[in-house]
Amino acid sequence: MEIRVRQEKGMASLEVEGELDFSNVELLQREIQRLPEEVVEVDLQGLQFIDSSGVGMLLSQARIFYKQGRTLRIVRIPSHIQEDLEVIGFFRVLEVLETKPNA
Amino acid sequence: MREVVEENGKILRGYGLEGSGCSLPAGQEGGDFFEFISCNEGSVFIVIGDVMGKGFQAARQMEAIRQLVRECIRINPHPLEVVRRLNKLGGYELRKCGSFATLCLLCYDGITGRLTCVNAGHHPPLLLSNGQVRVVQCWGVAIGLLEDYLGSGAEEFFLADGDAVVLYTDGLVEACGPGEQRYGQERLKRVVRLQNGADAECMKENILADLDTFTRGISQKDDVTLVVMKVTRKAGDMGGD
Numbered sequence: 001m002e003i004r005v006r007q008e009k010g011m012a013s014l015e016v017e018g019e020l021d022f023s024n025v026e027l028l029q030r031e032i033q034r035l036p037e038e039v040v041e042v043d044l045q046g047l048q049f050i051d052s053s054g055v056g057m058l059l060s061q062a063r064i065f066y067k068q069g070r071t072l073r074i075v076r077i078p079s080h081i082q083e084d085l086e087v088i089g090f091f092r093v094l095e096v097l098e099t100k101p102n103a
Numbered sequence: 104m105r106e107v108v109e110e111n112g113k114i115l116r117g118y119g120l121e122g123s124g125c126s127l128p129a130g131q132e133g134g135d136f137f138e139f140i141s142c143n144e145g146s147v148f149i150v151i152g153d154v155m156g157k158g159f160q161a162a163r164q165m166e167a168i169r170q171l172v173r174e175c176i177r178i179n180p181h182p183l184e185v186v187r188r189l190n191k192l193g194g195y196e197l198r199k200c201g202s203f204a205t206l207c208l209l210c211y212d213g214i215t216g217r218l219t220c221v222n223a224g225h226h227p228p229l230l231l232s233n234g235q236v237r238v239v240q241c242w243g244v245a246i247g248l249l250e251d252y253l254g255s256g257a258e259e260f261f262l263a264d265g266d267a268v269v270l271y272t273d274g275l276v277e278a279c280g281p282g283e284q285r286y287g288q289e290r291l292k293r294v295v296r297l298q299n300g301a302d303a304e305c306m307k308e309n310i311l312a313d314l315d316t317f318t319r320g321i322s323q324k325d326d327v328t329l330v331v332m333k334v335t336r337k338a339g340d341m342g343g344d
Contacts, residue, residue, distance in 0.1 A: 021324065022157050029222040048283070050315070051324065052134075059248060060201035079314055080285070084273065088205060088224040089244030089253070 001047075012037040016027065020054035028054075029066055032061050034086030038070050046074035059093055068098045106143045114140040114304065115332070119146045123304040124270075124330035125311070132284040133326035134161030134171050134270050139184070142180045148160065148172075151225065151270040151330055152298050160200070168193050169244070180208045182221045183257040186243070187220060190223070190252040197247030204246040207270055207307030208228045209332075218268065220258045224248070226276065230260065230270040234299040236292045267306060267333040269295050274325035277286070280317045303333040 001018040011036045020028060032040060042058065044050075059075060063073040076095070077085065085091065115122030124137045133153035142148055150172055150275035154165040168189070175188040186208055197203050205224035211217070220228060224245025229236050243254020262268075271291070278286040294313045298306040307329055314327070 049324075052153070053157070056155045056201050056203055057201075084277070086243075087273075088203075089242070089248060092244050092253060093248045096253070100202055 001027065005031065005035075006103045007035070008036065011039045011041070012017060013041040013043055015043045015046060016047065019049040020047060020055040021049065021051040025053045025057045029057050029061065031076055032072070039073065040065070040071070043076050044078065044081065047078060047081060050081055050084070052088075055088060055090060062094060062097055063103050079084065104139065104147055106139055108142065111137060113137070115149075118145070118211060119216075119336040120147065120211060120213065120332055120333060121303045121335050122149060122330065122332040123307045124151075124274070124328070125307065126326060126328040128326045129274065130157055133157075133328075134165045134273070135326040135328040136165050137270070137328055138172065139331045140173060140176055142176060142210065145212055146180075146212045146263040148176055148182075149211065149270065149330060149332055150181075151207065151328060152204055153198075153225070153256060153272045153326070153328070154204040155202045155273075161202075164197065164202060164204070167196070167205075172206075172208075180210070181257075182208055182219045184256075186221045186223055186246075187252045190246050190249075193248040194249075194250070201307060203248050205242075205273075206246055209270070210266065211332070215261050218260045218262050220260070221256070223252065226271060226273060226288070227257075229295050231267040231269065231295050231299060232265075232339070234265065235294065236296045238288070238292075262334045264323050264334050264336060265300075267295075267298070267331060269305065269306070269310070270330040270332075272326060272328040274301065274323065274327040275329060277312065277325060278314060278318050278323050279320055279321060286314060286317050302335075304333040304338065306331045306333070 004012045005014040051061045107114040112125030137151045140148040175185045207225040210219040222241040223243045225238045241258040
């Protein structure tokens with residue numbers, strides 16, 4: 001997995017390429033956690049594979065961000081990954097978190 | 104109900120049903136599980152699930168969820184209540200670890216032939232009836248992701264003699280063949296359609312054989328769990344053995 005970080009005023013973007021799974025999920029988690037920006041985007045356009053550990057980590061981080069009054073956006077999700085995330089209920093969880101910051 | 108437990112699989116006979124399932128872990132310990140659980144004289148639960156992650160922690164959490172499913176069925180066997188209660192009791196622990204579990208729960212009433220389905224973030228079952236395959240349109244958020252279970256509720260169908268239901272975990276449809284191609288739901292549906300008339304055990308073996316053909320021995324990243332249940336007698340003929 002490769003991560004490219006771009007930081008602009010008040011916003012950061014993490015471009016993730018390759019495979020995000022059990023073996024490297026902590027690496028991306030640390031990168032997300034070390035960013036101080038109010039809005040952090042995780043750009044998954046270059047992602048080929050994500051396992052449930054990766055999905056769980058992204059949702060945990062989104063929960064932490066919403067509790068802090070910040071925003072974690074997951075953007076440009078490849079279609080085959082989008083389908084897997086829909087099955088789990090990933091986007092419904094993000095909707096609920098946005099409406100209930102303490103969920 | 105007569106349940107035969109093999110090395111990594113189980114066979115069910117009773118309630119006018121035959122069921123066959125197996126779980127093939129990708130590593131030494133998997134996070135997938137499936138169960139046949141007697142509810143009362145007339146009905147049986149068929150459960151398939153997948154706990155996030157791999158290794159010891161996933162296996163431990165999977166065992167806890169498996170026990171909890173039995174406990175929730177014992178307290179109140181209404182399928183939607185089972186999943187709601189499971190999400191309340193088990194979801195908090197999962198969430199604390201940043202984890203979650205997907206689960207599909209079926210309850211079959213052998214007296215009336217009614218099948219009730221509740222889904223929590225799992226691939227929905229395939230229903231084979233008269234040579235036609237359809238995907239059950241039942242969705243829900245995985246266990247542990249939200250405080251309260253959110254989903255389409257309990258879906259009900261009436262199964263006839265010869266109808267079959269196929270449950271599977273994502274390791275099956277996401278299995279990779281040469282060139283990073285995925286096995287996919289469309290291929291699974293095609294193979295299931297060809298199984299019209301076969302018994303549950305044979306259906307399971309044929310699907311696994313097709314998966315083997317597709318993957319050509321490439322080692323897989325995720326556990327594969329597959330359960331097939333088939334109605335063997337007309338509804339109303341019998342309850343549990």
